[in-house]
Amino acid sequence: NAGVTQTPKFRVLKTGQSMTLLCAQDMNHEYMYWYRQDPGMGLRLIHYSVGEGTTAKGEVPDGYNVSRLKKQNFLLGLESAAPSQTSVYFCASTIGGGGNQPQHFGDGTRLSIL
């Protein structure tokens, strides 16, 4: 039982390049989330999904797209990377909604945009 797995762990991109971050969970969780963490700012929600085939915008969605084609996977795409997207990206999942369930996090993807 690996929990939440994020790939890759590190990546360096040039401005304008595109890439996809993968999040996989093996806990059969319905809800999945993508956050970014910047120094001193805590975590900010980018997009989330309440089930297979659904996605919704979070607090800072601009410049990112997501897809949830399979229940266990949640992909985060950067269409045209910008230096402002340099950050640590975390994926999380939770068994359901209702607000009373803890979130399980992956160990992050450290992304640098040059």
Place this chain on the structure above:
Amino acid sequence: SQQGEEDPQALSIQEGENATMNCSYKTSINNLQWYRQNSGRGLVHLILIRSNEREKHSGRLRVTLDTSKKSSSLLITASRAADTASYFCAPRDAGNMLTFGGGTRLMVKP
């Protein structure tokens, strides 16, 4: 959604001492969760306290919630070097989103 704000931003104590971290939030909540983040790792859930609860314990952790003051505190008793980490509170409203503040960085010196 609303953001929890932790205080202090940084705390340094000796092993064996107690550590207290505070969290304030702005509007009504469904519950409030506390998470720990070790350096270079993801967040780990510690404890959840519902809006109708005032205190909750888990091992060496004690969390209190005062909805009238819109505040919560996390107490770690008899701290250990392994407790060195950042701690985040996450108020949760009726929606599906958690919001996190900048966290409290705790350093426990051996």
